[in-house]
Amino acid sequence: MKFIANIIYKRPWLVLIALLVTTILLGTGVTKLKTKNNQDSELPKDDPIVKTNDYLEEVFGKKDVLIVGIETENIFNKKTLNKIINISKEIETVEGVIGDEITSLSTINNIQGKDWGLDVGPLMEEVPASKQEIWELRKEVFSNELVIGRLVSKDAKFTSIIANLNEDYDQTIVYNQISEIIKKYEGDEKFYLAGAPINSHEIDTGIQDDVNLLLPLGLLLVLIGYFISFRSAKGVILPFVVVILSIIWTMGLMGHIGFSITVVSSVLPMLMIAISSSYGIHVLHRYYEEILTSENRKAAARETVKKIGPAVLMTGITSAIGSATLIIFKVTSIQEFGIITSLGIISTLLVSILLIPAILSLSKKKGEKKTRKNREALLNKFLLWVAKVSLKYRVRILIGTLLLFVISGIGISKIRVGNDFVKYFPKEHVLRSTFEKFNDKLGGVRTMDIMIEAKEANMIKDPEFLKKIAGFQKFAESQPGIGYSSSFSDIIKRMNLQMNDADPRYNTIPDSKNTIAQYLLLYSMSGDPGDFGDLIDYDYQRAKVKLFLTTSEQEEHIQLYKTFETYVNENFKGEANIEFGGEVMFWLAQIRYIVNGKIQNIFLAILIVLIFCMIVLRSMSLGFLSIVPLTVSSILTFGFMGFLGIRLETGTAIITAIGIGIGIDFAIHYLLRFKEEMMIDSNLERATETTILTSGKAIIYDVVSNILGFIVFVFSGFLPIQYFGWLISLTMITVAFGSLVLFPSLLGIFKPKSLFQQKGQQEEKNIEAIKEEAPQKVIKKTMALSEESN
Incomplete structure (x- = not known):
């Protein structure tokens, strides 16, 4: 970081010009962005359901309706x-x-x-x-x-x-x-x-409406958050510029790479608002600390990059890694979201660490003025109280956290999965009411296709074979959630009925293969045999049974699939090969990938973050300690989902990776600052107070900014995005709790050797001097953090 700090110190204009050129080049990619709402491309090409659907389309044709x-x-x-x-x-x-x-x-x-x-x-x-x-x-x-x-x-x-x-x-x-x-x-x-x-x-319109509403609303709310946090023009403008550039870089990269905007990735601009705010706040907050002891702004900017730069870089890389673990999902939109979010985080940390110090170093005077110190004093008192409570009641806090774990475990056991695009929309949406109307009046529009492939050609014309197909239809229609079924056997039954004076006794499959052949010949004289093309193939070897479902519940879909699979395997054994496909099976396959991917994603993300933190913090114990807030937050969030009945689906599946990515910032910033303070003064209470009054305050500002950025998602037109907004906000609060309350408690209980065996890096007299002024000097320093202005 010294190299970058020196460049910013010596050539800030060069840094700004480079950022401007990069922004222009990446910004051209925004014009290449397109919307994608085709679900067919969401699953891997080698997935059995994808292969079956491809085969069904090859045999019976593919036609959207x-x-x-x-x-x-x-x-x-x-x-x-x-x-x-x-x-x-x-x-x-x-x-x-x-x-x-x-x-x-x-x-x-x-x-x-x-x-x-x-x-x-x-x-x-x-x-x-x-x-x-x-x-x-x-x-x-x-x-x-x-x-x-x-x-x-x-x-x-x-x-x-x-x-x-x-x-x-x-x-x-x-x-x-x-x-x-x-x-x-x-x-x-x-x-x-x-x-x-x-x-x-409707999906395209919803995405566009979301961007038009949520982006300006998100920008407005973070501006309010900046003003609350810093009460200065620079404190508002500089991180806001970082936000704008981060959005341009991220969406531009997305366009250049060729990724399309989906319901999931439509949250990216607003997500970048929250993430970029985090880095901007930490850089600016450290600058306000350094300006108090530096000879001028350029020196303060250089020291800011030197001291906060490594932490920002480390947290940025860790966050990017956390988001990148989403590629383990075998759902295309989630994989692409993970990749572009990781690139966006890297872009954000580069903009934050370069832009803010470069602009500040060009200022010619301090221009300080008095601000509302009462607010700072109140926050300082609150943070000191948090520090004291965390240490005094450390055991009780740990027990309380474990109790929350148990309660959350009960909630996790109640989590349901489900991914139906119609349920992306609120109940009052026209698409929901339309589907409900078709379910109620015409047996539904969701479909499950069963392809029955006989051992040889013309076997579908065999009466016994057709009777088995008709028997399966009768069985299927007797199951809850099935509106009706359609197959080639229905056509033959209609022919037989009409050729026997519409006598209801003949609404069956005829017993003779010759009779069926004659019916087909008679039909060809007046109609077109191609009318059956979506139900039977040319060689009469493959038939399709189309089931129309009135239920949208994934659990019921799974049960229906299992029931039908058992039936056809027992009744067509040795006579035909059975394949299941269609829209419903596609959603079931996607849910399987989401559930499996979520489990793998959680463990992989935490494992990678753990290893990275061990390396960064140079301590195995601190590495494990760093993931505690993330683990606590993930457990509480999923427990919350279970109790409220929020399903695990495409939108909510990304929460853990994003939460871990952002939450690890809090942990690293806190632990690095605590480690720095312990090297100076190895007193637990004083180090905790100093850390909470500095990095802890930045975390508070960070949480406020993040929540203001994320809470806009509750105004989305898509339910999964609304849930994402609520849950990621909850995640930010619980991670902050873990960093500001649980960390001090755990440090006080376990006292990691990597921190508590250090005797300091200063002479004893310097240490004693620091002991005398801490935490009073820290309070004075932090009281002045908001006094910086134009």
Whole structure:
């Protein structure tokens, strides 16, 4: 640090110019940032679920869908039926929609038996002209199991229009065009929009709304925090400039690397506000100490870099390592977040250690003025009280902490996992209400796909095989949380029913393979065999059963998967290979990675931080001591999550790494300062008081600034980010407690040899002089820390 300190002392302008050029170069990366909300790329390519979904797409095709829900008192009226026809036609013109793959009451194929064979045609080509015709249409709908409960609700109050989309559709164009269409038909009916482009639009809009609200709010709150802490222009402006540059550097790096903005990484600008505030406060606070004994500002700036620089560098590296441990997660958005946060922390510490001293060294006069000393005196009294209590009641504090551990353990046992993008949004959000409506009226929109691959081609046409598929569907639909199922067997059952005068006894799979072959031939004469392409492959060797779920609870999804896996393994053993895929299975796979990654992340982060602190502090005992506040904080936070029912998912999974990364700053700053004081005066009480009055005060300012930075997340439009704000704020408070209260207690109980066997580095007379003035001189020094102004 001496080299950097001397450069700042001799050539501060050169340092500032270098920072400016770097900012401009990195800032260009901001223009390259893009938003990503495609969940498909979140898991490793070699994940079994990813492979299965890829295989399903290869066999049956991949088509995102746009869904329009229509609700009214009774859809079977001329006005509503006319709107269904017109909207279906207009959706064909939406850019990105496959025009001949729209399913609605006016387009769905209705299979009917005729004297000459099977007639396949639209269920409703035009609006019925009379009440009798409307009644006949209603009767036909309610007798068709492929329509009722799937396309039309059983209470006849809700129906949907489903449009398949091209692979290269533009979600913004689709959303805007469908919104314009719906506006034209608003009236007595209520419309609901769902599907991939709608989901993506809501996520993109939420991310942009968050940035527009939280970033300026975060900046405003930290400005207030700086003013409360320093009460001076420089105390407000300098760390604020550090914040701005840190955000530019971090987001610019993100753009240059090619990472996209996700729901998780959308917190980065606000996160950098809190992190950069921390480093800026420690540098500025130390400068205010040094200016009291230095001949001028340049000398004070040089001494600041020399003395606080190593601590800032060490805490920065440790924090970056803590965040980097997120790469152990096999979830792409979390991995990218860990990488860019680590780079952002390194950027922040460089800006803090270079910019603030360089600017301060260019000032020509001290310009000191009196400020509100009463506030400082009150804080000093509080900190001295904390020091005395921590030492006097050290054993009780340790016992109390252990008791909190036990209580938190109970809370941890209650933690639930779950990661459903719909639950990213508050309950009152339109997307939540839309999903609930589809769950209630049409059996859900969440899907689980089961691919049944027979041993040889044409085996799917075998009656016994189809009966087993139908049997599985019946079993699946009997399970709580399943709305309905869809498969090729449903089509065959409909054909058999219609070819036997709609006799309910024939709503089954026929016994003859030849009969099935004849039905398919008859269908091809009036319809298109390609209609079954999303349920059966060309060789009739692979069939897909699509299950629609009404539950969003991950625990129920897991139980359903296990139940179905047991069933198909028992009933298709030796006849077919079974693979599970679809949206629900994707989320279950992601949760598995989050849970496993979280466990590994906690241990890895703490282990790496432990080793690093042992090296930095040159003591094994101090290394273990340094991770105590982090461990306590992590346990308390997870216990809190369990008691409040906050799930472990993508947003909350990053808390530990961020908490450890920031929290270790407090520990290192405290221990290094305590070690410095013990080298001068090996008296526990005086060293504790001095440390708390200096580094402890900086920690208090740091916590206030961090919480002001993090608390803005509670105003996010995404629930995981709101929880992140509350929990990371709680983490800051508990880490500060560990550093300011638990540290002194533990040091007083265990008295590490690396600290308590040192006799000081000064002559005895200097030591005695220091003993006489401590902590009075420290109080005088700290009273003056806020007197610095322009």
